Amino acid sequence: DGGITQSPKYLFRKEGQNVTLSCEQNLNHDAMYWYRQDPGQGLRLIYYSQIVNDFQKGDIAEGYSVSREKKESFPLTVTSAQKNPTAFYLCASKVKGQGTEAFFGQGTRLTVV
Amino acid sequence: AQSVTQPDIHITVSEGASLELRCNYSYGATPYLFWYVQSPGQGLQLLLKYFSGDTLVQGIKGFEAEFKRSQSSFNLRKPSVHWSDAAEYFCAVAKRDSNYQLIWGAGTKLIIKP
DSSP, rough: OOOOOESSSEEETTTTTOOEEEEEEOOOOOOOOOOOOOOOOOOEEEEEEETEEEEEOOOOTTTEEOOSBBBBBBOEEEETTOEEEEOEEEEEOOTTTSSOEEEOOOOOOEEEE | OOEEEESSEEEEEEETTTEEEEEEESSSSSEEEEEEEEOOTEEEEEEEEEEEEEEEOOGGGGGEEEGGGEEEEEEESSEEEEGOEEEOOOOEEEEESSOEEOOOOOOOEEEEEE
8 A cells, every 4th residue: 555654653853863664665656755743733734845855944953954865755854953842743735836735754752851 | 024823822622522623824926725634743735725716625634715715715614513523723814826835824722612
């Protein structure tokens, strides 16, 4: 079955550590997105990529980094520079350049301990 | 700047009652319009979408939404809610430009009273 897989579902990080969240899709979508979700704030765009080896900052990119070496994969690294990383992170993908819907993974809950 | 407003943070409805969740957007042209649902700790699932044509669109799980251009609204409705409809609902629009970036509302949490 086609879909988006995020791993792990739960992640704990000590302050000062970098951590990488995985996102893999087999939908053959060119466009992939990372969102952060906090209670009462909806979805905020962190980074997005429309094509392999290219990505753009979203609204809240500070303290995050991404790579897009393969079409299927769009990992997100939460760096120690992110001051408040505890949140729910969602990865999505869609067909590039069309107003079609985005498909979402099941999310990763990151907690800083 | 384009924006999406969901004016109700929470809505409480009795099981079996009708439901309407509001969504308003600000955008010069008619965007693509979406409603998604999110159960706690889960990803988002598409309920329905509007691109063009008939302004009343049917979705999954018995939901429908009506696009009203004059009011810049895309309200979600269901004639009779079930306890399993308790979730958070998000409205989103995609600008009709080269990127079709999604712009999200803040969400409405639906609580079902038994």
